[in-house]
Every structure is written in C-alpha cells, then in structure tokens.
Amino acid sequence: MTTISVTVNGKQYTRDVEPRMLLVHFLREQLNLTGTHIGCDTSQCGACVVHLNGVSVKSCTTLAVQADGATVTTIEGLANGATLHPLQEGFWEKHGLQCGYCTPGMIMAAADLLKHNPNPSDAEIRHGLEGNLCRCTGYENIVKAVRYAADKMSVTTAD
Amino acid sequence: MTTEIKERIVGRSIKRREDPKLITGKGSYIDDIKLAGMLHVALVRSPYAHATITSIDASAALAVPGVVAVFIGNDMLDINPLPCAWAAGRVKNNLNTPRALAVGTVRHVGEAVAMVLAEDRYIARDAADLVEVEYAALPVVVDAKKATEPGAPQLHENAPNNIVMEWDCGDKAKTDAAFASAEVTIAEPIINQRLIPTPMETRGSITRYDEATGEFTVWMTSQAPHVMRLLLTAFVFGIPETKLRCISPNIGGGFGQKIFCYNDMAFTMWAARKLGRPVKFVEDRSENYKASTHGRDHITDAELAGTKDGTITGLRVKTYANLGGYLSTIAPGIPTTLYGRILSGVYKIPAAYCHVTGVYTNTAMVDAYRGAGRPEASYLIERMIDRYAAEIGLDPADVRRKNFIQPEDFPYDNGLGMLPYDSGNYEPALDKALAIAGYADFRKAQAEARQNGRYLGLGISSYVEVCGVAPSAWVGLAGEGWGAGLFESANVRVHLTGKVAVTTGSLPHGQGLETTFAQVVSDELGVPYDDVEIQWGDTQGTPFGYGTYGSRSLTVGGTAIKKSLDKIKEKAKKLAAHMLEANEADIVFEDGKAYVKGSPDKAKTLGEIALQASLAYSLPAGMEPFLDETSYYDPPNCTFPFGTHISIVEVDTETGRIDLKRYIAVDDCGNQINPLIVQGQIHGGIVQGVAQALYERAVYDEDGQLLSGTLMDYAIPTAEMSPHIETDHTVTPSPVNPLGVKGAGEAGTIASAQCVMNAVIDALAPFGVKHMQMPASPERVWKAIHQK
Numbered sequence: 001m002t003t004i005s006v007t008v009n010g011k012q013y014t015r016d017v018e019p020r021m022l023l024v025h026f027l028r029e030q031l032n033l034t035g036t037h038i039g040c041d042t043s044q045c046g047a048c049v050v051h052l053n054g055v056s057v058k059s060c061t062t063l064a065v066q067a068d069g070a071t072v073t074t075i076e077g078l079a080n081g082a083t084l085h086p087l088q089e090g091f092w093e094k095h096g097l098q099c100g101y102c103t104p105g106m107i108m109a110a111a112d113l114l115k116h117n118p119n120p121s122d123a124e125i126r127h128g129l130e131g132n133l134c135r136c137t138g139y140e141n142i143v144k145a146v147r148y149a150a151d152k153m154s155v156t157t158a159d
Numbered sequence: 160m161t162t163e164i165k166e167r168i169v170g171r172s173i174k175r176r177e178d179p180k181l182i183t184g185k186g187s188y189i190d191d192i193k194l195a196g197m198l199h200v201a202l203v204r205s206p207y208a209h210a211t212i213t214s215i216d217a218s219a220a221l222a223v224p225g226v227v228a229v230f231i232g233n234d235m236l237d238i239n240p241l242p243c244a245w246a247a248g249r250v251k252n253n254l255n256t257p258r259a260l261a262v263g264t265v266r267h268v269g270e271a272v273a274m275v276l277a278e279d280r281y282i283a284r285d286a287a288d289l290v291e292v293e294y295a296a297l298p299v300v301v302d303a304k305k306a307t308e309p310g311a312p313q314l315h316e317n318a319p320n321n322i323v324m325e326w327d328c329g330d331k332a333k334t335d336a337a338f339a340s341a342e343v344t345i346a347e348p349i350i351n352q353r354l355i356p357t358p359m360e361t362r363g364s365i366t367r368y369d370e371a372t373g374e375f376t377v378w379m380t381s382q383a384p385h386v387m388r389l390l391l392t393a394f395v396f397g398i399p400e401t402k403l404r405c406i407s408p409n410i411g412g413g414f415g416q417k418i419f420c421y422n423d424m425a426f427t428m429w430a431a432r433k434l435g436r437p438v439k440f441v442e443d444r445s446e447n448y449k450a451s452t453h454g455r456d457h458i459t460d461a462e463l464a465g466t467k468d469g470t471i472t473g474l475r476v477k478t479y480a481n482l483g484g485y486l487s488t489i490a491p492g493i494p495t496t497l498y499g500r501i502l503s504g505v506y507k508i509p510a511a512y513c514h515v516t517g518v519y520t521n522t523a524m525v526d527a528y529r530g531a532g533r534p535e536a537s538y539l540i541e542r543m544i545d546r547y548a549a550e551i552g553l554d555p556a557d558v559r560r561k562n563f564i565q566p567e568d569f570p571y572d573n574g575l576g577m578l579p580y581d582s583g584n585y586e587p588a589l590d591k592a593l594a595i596a597g598y599a600d601f602r603k604a605q606a607e608a609r610q611n612g613r614y615l616g617l618g619i620s621s622y623v624e625v626c627g628v629a630p631s632a633w634v635g636l637a638g639e640g641w642g643a644g645l646f647e648s649a650n651v652r653v654h655l656t657g658k659v660a661v662t663t664g665s666l667p668h669g670q671g672l673e674t675t676f677a678q679v680v681s682d683e684l685g686v687p688y689d690d691v692e693i694q695w696g697d698t699q700g701t702p703f704g705y706g707t708y709g710s711r712s713l714t715v716g717g718t719a720i721k722k723s724l725d726k727i728k729e730k731a732k733k734l735a736a737h738m739l740e741a742n743e744a745d746i747v748f749e750d751g752k753a754y755v756k757g758s759p760d761k762a763k764t765l766g767e768i769a770l771q772a773s774l775a776y777s778l779p780a781g782m783e784p785f786l787d788e789t790s791y792y793d794p795p796n797c798t799f800p801f802g803t804h805i806s807i808v809e810v811d812t813e814t815g816r817i818d819l820k821r822y823i824a825v826d827d828c829g830n831q832i833n834p835l836i837v838q839g840q841i842h843g844g845i846v847q848g849v850a851q852a853l854y855e856r857a858v859y860d861e862d863g864q865l866l867s868g869t870l871m872d873y874a875i876p877t878a879e880m881s882p883h884i885e886t887d888h889t890v891t892p893s894p895v896n897p898l899g900v901k902g903a904g905e906a907g908t909i910a911s912a913q914c915v916m917n918a919v920i921d922a923l924a925p926f927g928v929k930h931m932q933m934p935a936s937p938e939r940v941w942k943a944i945h946q947k
Binding site: 018020021025028029033034035036037038039040041042044045047074075076078079084088091092093095097098099100101102103104107122123125126127129130132133134135136137138139140141142143 | 358
C-alpha cells in the first residue's frame, strides 16, 4: 500500500492505495465519484476522461499513485455550484447525449479541447474528440453541443 | 374562463428531463451500485473455440487471501440452462442453449468455465488467472455455410450438420415460375457481416438474496426486466416469479444486446443464494466482445427477376444465418420473422420466396442487434434493385418509383407472411431526398468529375421496416414462434396533490422515453409537464411489460399509457358529474378540467377531482376511491415506418479510401411527439449502419479466435469517421394506434448500410464493379479498382 494525497474537485483526500490501482477505480470505488465511467479495457473509448492538473487524461490508464499531490477534476466538479458548465448546458440543449454513458468523458475531453482551441470548426471538434466514442448520437448533436459551448464561452469572455 | 389553457407540448422539441443527472455524473449505472458485503466475480473463460474440459483445479485460486469461493458448471446442475424464448415458427428447431457455466464442453472462445468470488475486483481477477483448466481441443467451424457441409465438426448431438432449423416463407412454385419466364435475372452472393453491438456500457448483474424470505433482487443491464424475471424463475430456477425482483438502473445503451437472458444473471443468483452475500459481475469490454451477443452474420444467395423495362417480377433468397455456438434468447426469430417476411421492402413483387437455414458454429451467440433482421433484408433488396437498374440501364430512382407500393394499396399484403403494412406513401420521401441531394445536377457533376479522374457516387435506399412488435396472436406460439405475448402496459395514478405518476413496462436506455411519455401525459390530462413523473425499470412497482426493443416503446408502450389516461379521464368525468351535480353525459374534460358543457367557469380541476377521489368522503354510488388505472395494450398490427436515404461519396482511387461527403435522411415515422429526440434516434441509427458499410466487421480466424476482440481491433466510428447528417421527414400517421406513431429507434440503421454501399458501387461503376461485400474498406476498394 502507498499513501497518496489528491485534491479532487477542490477537496483533499489522503488514502492508502495499492500501487497498481487505476485512477478510475480510485475515483469510483474509494471516493464514490461514479460519474467517471469505464467503457473499455484498451484506452479507446474515453468514458473515463478526467482532468489531471488541468489536462485531460484517460483515468483507466493512469495509476492512482500518479495523481499523488495532483489536482483532479471529474464531471462532478465541472459545474459551478448549481450553474452548469457551458458544455453541460450545451449537451442538454442540443440533445448531445442519449444513454449518457460516454457523456462525462466526452464533456471533460471537450472542455480540454475548448481550452486549447476556444473557437473550433466543426471539423476541429470532430478531430479533437477522436479519443472518445459515443454509440448513441452519431456525434451530430455532440458537435452542436460543443459549438454551443464555444459560442457561449466566447461571449462570456468578451463580456 | 379565467385560468390559462395549458400550452400543448406534443410535437415540440423540448429538451430531455433525463439529462440533468447524466451531464453532472449523477446517473446510476450497474457498476455504480455497491451493496454491503458484496462479492466481486471474475470469470475463467475458455481460450478454445471448441474443446472438452478435462480438469479444473481451483486450489491455487482458493489459497489467495480475499477469495471466498470458486464455482464451476458442475456445481450448478440444480439450475436449468438458459431458455430460448423464440424458436422459429411452425418448423422443427434443434434447440441448444448455454448453461450458467460450461459443463463438459465449450463451444466458443470466451465461454465461461469457472467463477471466482472475492472481496474486491483486483483479487478476483488475480485468482481467476490461477485457476488451472485443462482442455482437449476439438475441431472448429466458424463459417455458417461450411458448418452445414459433410464432414464439418459437429457442435451438438441433437443438431445434425449443425442445423438449428430450416425455415421458409413466400410462394416457391410461383417464384420459380417467375424466374423461369423472366426477361432479366440477377444473381448475387450477399454477405451481411457479423457485427458487435457495442453499447458503451458493457453488461452486468448484481444479485442480493434474502435468506429469510427466499427472495432475490437482481440489478441488471436489461432492456426487458419483466421478461428476465419470467425466464429466470420459471425456466432456469424453477421458483415462483414472486421470489424475484428485477431492476434495470440507468442503462448505457443496449442496441439489442441487452434484451437477452445471460448466464451472469443466473450465476450471480446461484452464488448469492449459496454464499448468503450479494454478488456482482460486470464484464469488461473484451468479455463483452467474446461472450455477449453479436448481430447479423448472413451468407446469402439473392436472385431478382424482372422485365427489361424495370418491373420486378420475382425475388428468390437463400440465407445461411450464423447463430453461434448456442441459441441466445430470441435468436431464431431474427433471421426468420424479422427478415424473410419483410424482404420485398417497399416494392410490389408478385412472386417472392425465402429459405433460411439457421446454423450453429464455434462463435459467440448471434441475436438481435439494432434493426434485427430488417437491416439484413433492406440491405439485400436495395442492393439488388441497384444491380437490376444497372443491368437494364435504367436510373435506380426510376426503378424504385416504378415498383413502389402505392398509397391506395394499403393495407398491403407482401405475400411473405408479414402482417399487412399499415400505411405508407413512399414517393414523396424519395422525391424530397432527391431534391435535397440535387439529384439531376449530381449526375452532371458526376460525369464531369469522371472526366477529371474523380470518382463520385450516389446511393439511394428506400426502406420500410416493421416496428411496434407485435400482436400477440400473430407473433406468439401458434404463429411466429415467440414464446409469449408482446403487449405492453402502463399504470397511471393521480395523487392527492394532483401530481401524476406513470409506471410503464417499457423502459428507456437512451431513447428519452421519460420525456416523450411525459409530453403525452401532460397534454392528455392537461396537467403541467413538471407534475408528471415517469417511473420504470423495477418489476416491483411497474406492471408487466415485455420491454424496450423493436422500436415498440412509443407505439405499444405509449398506447398503453394513452389507454390508462382515457380511463382516468372517464372516471374523472363521472366524479366531476357527481361533484357538480350534473349528468355525466353533459361533462366535458378538457385542458385538465371537467365542466358542464357550456359552463366552463364552474370547472373542477383534475387536482380537485383527484383530491375528492382520494379523500373519498363523497363518491358516486359504487365508485372506488382514487384515480388509479392500469392498461395492457396488445396492438392489432405492427407499424411500418419508411423513408428514403441518399448518400454521396467520393472514392480516392489511389488509396481506396471512401469520403462520405453527404448523408441525407428523409424518414416517416408517423406523428412525432418530440422531433429533437426522433432526430437523435435517426442520427445514431444512421452512423451504426454507415459503420457497417465502411468500418465494422467481427472477425474469427479458422481456429475460432476472435481477432476483433477489443476496441483496438473493432472499428467503432469516431466523430471524425462519421458523416454530418441532413435530416428531413414526411408524416404519414399510423392508423394502428391512437397516437399515430410508427417508431424511430431502428430506422436509421435499417436504411443506411445499403445507402452507402450503393453510393460506393455507383462510384466504382467505371471500373466494372457491380457488387462488393461490406465493409468497403480501403483495401477492398483498392483491390476492386486495381486488381480486376
């Protein structure tokens, strides 16, 4: 067992973990943050994307010990209190989700995308989400949802 | 009247009520559920496709700290194999179904051989690797046609030549005669490749057993929890249904794969009872690929007969349907009732015949995958129409138009034993799609592009599907072989406070049914949308229903709700008459209020009526308290959505890569309750069909190893691999149900694979390509161009 100390969604946790424990299992099983999902075993699907020190990572291929001393943001920590993040709002407004299973990872990946490219074209959105799979929506409304968020965030920034 | 009339919301694209919890990470999927004292299961699975189990030694696994037990198939001989609930109708079926864990022989890679139960998932996995199983390998067959040939390895004693069943439909003699006298005949071998459904959430189950009462509670990733309860109790465990409660929590997509009764439901129940502790099993993706159901996998010889001027005179089809190593729950029903009987599509074909051989092979079980039989049928007829049009030198749009079933032909009997098509008007959908595509201009652009060495293609797919399954009398044991009914149910209660609770046998796993149903309820009762709660998924607390698949939940489940709402309104009118001291015949119920005709100012609101019904101090003679009504709706017919899709592709002749430049979908699913949700269903369905055309193929090697066993090897499309989709629609209400709806969940998938393949083959026509098997991978396309 190794002791790690991680700040998740603004709250600090100190826990003993096996060195081989995956970050996704740490979040889901030790911290009960089950919004981060597992959809594959080969790091393809992106259902498990979280932010580690502000950068999107697949938490199924990150060890919990790698998060020692780090800051993690999960889908549960994205909204500002009762105010949804523009991406969450966009996914709701534009019907960017159906079963909702890929959605947390998709939103976290899209947040990282918009950080690096605040005004992406539709093609750039599609390219930027290549590490996240959705089987329900055909991506059409996911693109619209990210576009919605990009537009809203640029207006907010302009204000 | 002083109060405002509630705005009607049926037909409006309101955003989904399901979403707030899902976008904030507060959904509750199977793997999110933890019970006190819960044990975790890891399975030992066969690495062989066909073998005899000679020994199993679990001693090393049992020695691992934290391991509680290891069980094998022989431990569970007190429960029965899983049932097959849909044998092909009216023919002999040689049924073989899987056990909870294999006994004696394994018949596909990934078949479960032993289960390890431990205190956490890591320990269970470690210990599973320590279970020593010895196998004696047996010869393997993975191809359905080869499996029926002399000398092929035999999977089951009761199935000579690996044949599950021989089934046919249509008129053989008439069809043979049509071919004998035909001006033109086309023959084409058509393969509909095996696919893996791939919901983003894999499957699993958790069982808690109450020793004091002998009751099981199973949380399951199921599209049909009531059916699971019936199958697991009456068939597998031989216990009363009342001893099992099944709960479907949030489900991360199903696409058919989560309809069925699976071994983990049985072995978690068995082990939870044995050990007196809750037991959880959730498969990982590789396990889902190896051991949960696959779809499609047909090898077909298709023939079409017609005149030189474009009138189809006959269709003859021989299909080998690969059903895998055992039969999944409804496997034989898919390539028969849901395939053969709809093969003639949107066309008047005077003579048609289809023969299907269902086959066992050393592969994962094959069962319904989105569309289930209908994509295979629609792919076949639409490819053959294009082949025929090319052969006689006519425009494929014109050939379609010439052979369409006409509006005045409905209800239409297609001669293949399908129920009569309810309604349709196929030409406007075709015209609309052609107009959006700019068809006339496209042909000019295509010709010019070819001059410049660029190869564009346009594909048309005019489809009809059968949804809203199904009248019990038709589909059931005496007919199509389904071992039960296919009605649906709903209970509606108006509580003391006027809030409305609706429980349904249908349940969503991404379709937005809570929103759609609430829109219907809100309008029908005239109550605020937010006062309506839709509850589902728990067999304790919802009326018996067959579940969600076959695009049936709005058509059948929605109509069950409508029937209950009608009963509520009738009772409310009776009670309002009593409250207003008027004759019931004079009472109008409108916009959530009941009043005497002509006196809307003295109305009683539904809330007031519900309160009176609940307090019950003054009710009409003989009236029971409470507004609480349940309905079971057995549809008189299926529904038959239709439409035309068009795609435009460009082929890179150097690399063989297909660029899907445009995708246009004009669909008719009857009335739309929530167009935003309908459109979402169409989008997702289309991309699954596009993926079949361009990317996906489940591949077994000769030894029965699944080469496409992970998401690294099986090509689920990403956003970048998926087209932008242009949607439009026509509206031809279904006369079958009072909502006038037809179903939209599968339409996109049923229409799209052939739409893209027709475009690819149109683009490759200058190279003499007449047909190509799916997926049209760059390698296949390049070879078609360069290796003639």
